[in-house]
Amino acid sequence: xxxxxxxxxxxxxxxxxxxxxxxxxxxxxxxxxxxxxxxxxxxxxxxxxxxxxxxxxxxxxxxxxxxxxxxxxxxxxxxxxxxxxxxxxxxxxxxxxxxxxxxxxxxxxxxxxxxxxxxxxxxxxxxxxxxxxxxxxxxxxxxxxxxxxxxxxxxxxxxxxxxxxxxxxxxxxxxxxxxxxxxxxxxxxxxxxxxxxxxxxxxxxxxxxxxxxxxxxxxxxxxxxxxxxxxxxxxxxxxxxxxxxxxxxxxxxxxxxxxxxxxxxxxxxxxxxxxxxxxxxxxxxxxxxxxxxxxxxxxxxxxxxxxxxxxxxxxxxxxxxxxxxxxxxxxxxxxxxxxxxxxxxxxxxxxxxxxxxxxxxxxxxxxxxxxxxxxxxxxxxxxxxxxxxxxxxxxxxxxxxxxxxxxx
Amino acid sequence: xxxxxxxxxxxxxxxxxxxxxxxxxxxxxxxxxxxxxxxxxxxxxxxxxxxxxxxxxxxxxxxxxxxxxxxxxxxxxxxxxxxxxxxxxxxxxxxxxxxxxxxxxxxxxxxxxxxxxxxxxxxxxxxxxxxxxxxxxxxxxxxxxxxxxxxxxxxxxxxxxxxxxxxxxxxxxxxxxxxxxxxxxxxxxxxxxxxxxxxxxxxxxxxxxxxxxxxxxxxxxxxxxxxxxxxxxxxxxxxxxxxxxxxxxxxxxxxxxxxxxxxxxxxxxxxxxxxxxxxxxxxxxxxxxxxxxxxxxxxxxxxxxxxxxxxxxxxxxxxxxxxxxxxxxxxxxxxxxxxxxxxxxxxxxxxxxxxxxxxxxxxxxxxxxxxxxxxxxxxxxxxxxxxxxxxxxxxxxxxxxxxxxxxx
Numbered sequence: 142x143x144x145x146x147x148x149x150x151x152x153x154x155x156x157x158x159x160x161x162x163x164x165x166x167x168x169x170x171x172x173x174x175x176x177x178x179x180x181x182x183x184x185x186x187x188x189x190x191x192x193x194x195x196x197x198x199x200x201x202x203x204x205x206x207x208x209x210x211x212x213x214x215x216x217x218x219x220x221x222x223x224x225x226x227x228x229x230x231x232x233x234x235x236x237x238x239x240x241x242x243x244x245x246x247x248x249x250x251x252x253x254x255x256x257x258x259x260x261x262x263x264x265x266x267x268x269x270x271x272x273x274x275x276x277x278x279x280x281x282x283x284x285x286x287x288x289x290x291x292x293x294x295x296x297x298x299x300x301x302x303x304x305x306x307x308x309x310x311x312x313x314x315x316x317x318x319x320x321x322x323x324x325x326x327x328x329x330x331x332x333x334x335x336x337x338x339x340x341x342x343x344x345x346x347x348x349x350x351x352x353x354x355x356x357x358x359x360x361x362x363x364x365x366x367x368x369x370x371x372x373x374x375x376x377x378x379x380x381x382x383x384x385x386x387x388x389x390x391x392x393x394x395x396x397x398x399x400x401x402x403x404x405x406x407x408x409x410x411x412x413x414x415x416x417x418x419x420x421x422x423x424x425x426x427x428x429x430x431x432x433x434x435x436x437x438x439x440x441x442x443x444x445x446x447x448x449x450x451x452x453x454x455x456x457x458x459x460x461x462x463x464x465x466x467x468x469x470x471x472x473x474x475x476x477x478x479x480x481x482x483x484x485x486x487x488x489x490x491x492x493x494x495x496x497x498x499x500x501x502x503x504x505x506x507x508x509x510x511x512x513x514x515x516x517x518x519x520x521x522x523x524x525x526x527x528x529x530x531x532x533x534x535x536x537x538x539x540x541x542x543x544x545x546x547x548x549x
Numbered sequence: 550x551x552x553x554x555x556x557x558x559x560x561x562x563x564x565x566x567x568x569x570x571x572x573x574x575x576x577x578x579x580x581x582x583x584x585x586x587x588x589x590x591x592x593x594x595x596x597x598x599x600x601x602x603x604x605x606x607x608x609x610x611x612x613x614x615x616x617x618x619x620x621x622x623x624x625x626x627x628x629x630x631x632x633x634x635x636x637x638x639x640x641x642x643x644x645x646x647x648x649x650x651x652x653x654x655x656x657x658x659x660x661x662x663x664x665x666x667x668x669x670x671x672x673x674x675x676x677x678x679x680x681x682x683x684x685x686x687x688x689x690x691x692x693x694x695x696x697x698x699x700x701x702x703x704x705x706x707x708x709x710x711x712x713x714x715x716x717x718x719x720x721x722x723x724x725x726x727x728x729x730x731x732x733x734x735x736x737x738x739x740x741x742x743x744x745x746x747x748x749x750x751x752x753x754x755x756x757x758x759x760x761x762x763x764x765x766x767x768x769x770x771x772x773x774x775x776x777x778x779x780x781x782x783x784x785x786x787x788x789x790x791x792x793x794x795x796x797x798x799x800x801x802x803x804x805x806x807x808x809x810x811x812x813x814x815x816x817x818x819x820x821x822x823x824x825x826x827x828x829x830x831x832x833x834x835x836x837x838x839x840x841x842x843x844x845x846x847x848x849x850x851x852x853x854x855x856x857x858x859x860x861x862x863x864x865x866x867x868x869x870x871x872x873x874x875x876x877x878x879x880x881x882x883x884x885x886x887x888x889x890x891x892x893x894x895x896x897x898x899x900x901x902x903x904x905x906x907x908x909x910x911x912x913x914x915x916x917x918x919x920x921x922x923x924x925x926x927x928x929x930x931x932x933x934x935x936x937x938x939x940x941x942x943x944x945x946x947x948x949x950x951x952x953x954x955x956x957x
Contacts, residue, residue: 186646188619191610211596238594
């Protein structure tokens with residue numbers, strides 16, 4: 142970037158004018174024309190605190206769409222940097238609200254096809270060998286097919302967030318209870334008022350499932366399942382049962398309401414997919430996006446890419462509506478089943494542009510287009526597991542709009 | 550761990566008794582003898598929120614030692630898991646409090662031995678190519694030589710925390726202003742009331758220094774330098790200038806108050822170290838530690854290790870006062886200049902034990918003992934850059950105490 146003119150020239154002129162106006166800003170020891178209240182070196186600052194607060198100049202929060210009546214909140218993807226989602230901004234999707242659970246009254250029961258059923262308190266779980274892992278959780282309904290051009294990334298797909306999780310390998314707990322050899326499924330059940338329950342193949346438990354009690358260093362937040370939740374890396378959010386209270390081991394799936402009437406994907410010809418639990422590879426541009434207005438010149442195209450099947454190996458970005466694609470830089474370390482930050486420097490010349498991104502994961506899966514998804518599954522295959530390439534239209538005046546297209 | 554009896558047997562007996570008392574907990578659909586107010590499945594939970602809160606059952610906060618009058622707060626290392634420190638629990642060390650800065654009135658000036666001095670607003674910084682990196686920041690005075698046996702890890706060394714930081718490579722900004730060929734140092738200055746300033750070798754800027762504006766996904770917290778701070782991975786905290794307002798490039802160090810009268814290490818024979826800025830490798834056990842009381846049986850020894858010189862390659866743990874050492878497991882990914890979580894399963898047999906840890910980094914540096922440090926530098930070399938192996942005494946009743954020894 143050394144020879145690129147990253148600043149638009151007006152700001153450079155302003156700067157030089159400012160330098161002159163300020164005179165010896167440094168040499169005179171700070172004699173700069175600032176009102177006393179805006180010069181922070183002139184007043185003693187605030188004392189330390191037990192728990193910090195955000196700057197009053199930052200307005201961060203989850204979007205709560207009124208139509209979902211307190212059951213959904215969306216992570217403001219376009220306001221965030223890096224890959225970690227602050228715990229208090231992790232998206233929410235609740236089926237009966239956030240229960241208030243006192244860990245002194247909470248136990249995890251593991252029973253069914255086991256040698257010896259056991260219950261585990263939070264303190265007991267914490268004595269077991271711990272595992273820490275950074276990965277995303279994404280709701281399977283994380284694409285708004287009815288979004289209009291004035292949609293920001295969070296409105297399109299803010300139901301994905303990432304944390305560093307710590308807990309116990311489910312395989313460790315299953316060894317404790319002694320899973321019988323004919324078992325191949327287990328039920329995971331939450332202690333919210335919906336008693337949300339899903340059937341999970343035992344193989345996932347033996348692979349990489351965790352029961353987690355910590356998120357980004359601290360105890361899991363109540364909205365994320367306090368005091369403990371199931372973590373199934375790469376699998377759709379609702380299977381990562383929050384407020385986990387029961388695991389029942391079995392030789393068949395339980396066919397719960399949430400995996401038959403809900404979380405089943407209708408396909409073409411009156412068929413449907415059951416247990417479509419793995420989240421497919423995807424990418425989302427976070428900047429430039431609506432409601433930004435661009436200045437001409439250099440900026441950075443930024444976004445997140447992830448796959449429930451492993452590592453992201455490639456993110457391609459087009460600025461001409463898909464005619465040409467460039468490789469974006471992937472910020473390391475690139476972790477499996479984790480949000481991966483991608484970036485690409487771009488110089489906007491003031492002409493209309495269409496910006497898109499597409500991800501490829503280590504299995505070779507390439508993020509599909511809207512047309513490919515509709516052709517493969519039919520337009521009625523909604524609202525789950527839709528991960529189309531999305532595009533942003535930069536208009537001549539710099540206004541960025543989502544390229545909204547009907548799902549037909 | 551499959552054949553280890555991790556639960557103390559009383560809790561197993563309690564569990565089986567509980568199962569009988571509860572009757573068909575599952576089969577009867579939840580007919581368990583819980584008061585209605587403690588059964589979360591019986592009441593609709595709370596709605597979503599814009600910004601989440603911690604569980605009322607968790608009491609997390611930074612310790613503010615009264616003797617430091619609001620200038621220091623300590624990260625509760627023993628209460629945290631994984632490697633990320635929540636932003637609102639990141640340690641604090643302020644020289645004149647936390648300034649309240651409106652980014653609309655804040656600029657970063659880069660001047661001195663440059664082709665063209667420039668100022669950068671926060672918005673301008675964000676247009677540059679971004680870099681995300683997870684690393685620790687540790688205060689150079691992060692060891693309490695006067696700690697007593699009733700000291701927890703935060704009281705001993707809570708002046709270290711870790712975040713995922715995002716910002717601009719300082720080398721990018723220095724290319725913009727055009728650093729002259731004879732320059733080899735630069736001054737970094739904060740806009741707090743202390744106008745804290747340090748001289749930094751230019752080599753560090755060209756290597757891995759960043760000007761960061763985001764921490765764990767969101768804008769940097771005011772206590773951490775909002776709207777922007779210098780990040781010098783692996784270097785002592787005070788050089789990572791917060792509320793950064795000025796970088797002056799030069800051919801010599803500036804010999805500021807903070808690098809002459811302060812942050813200089815007295816050594817033996819009336820000598821001293823200046824610019825001792827790299828944080829040496831270190832490890833800290835976070836459990837078991839004071840004020841825990843242990844039950845017999847299996848538990849996990851846990852801690853953090855880090856080095857300002859690169860990756861941690863080895864953490865050894867002793868449970869017999871240093872006679873024998875075992876290799877702890879390092880939780881991946883192991884990142885350079887980053888807190889690394891180590892764990893070791895341990896079965897406490899009820900007898901007195903002494904637990905210690907020592908870290909080795911990729912340069913081959915081994916964390917020294919208290920005696921090695923005192924012999925090398927003299928007992929008067931305080932309070933900076935003390936990273937001794939620390940030990941914890943498990944008494945016969947399970948009470949864990951810090952092994953306090955005088956610094957002589």
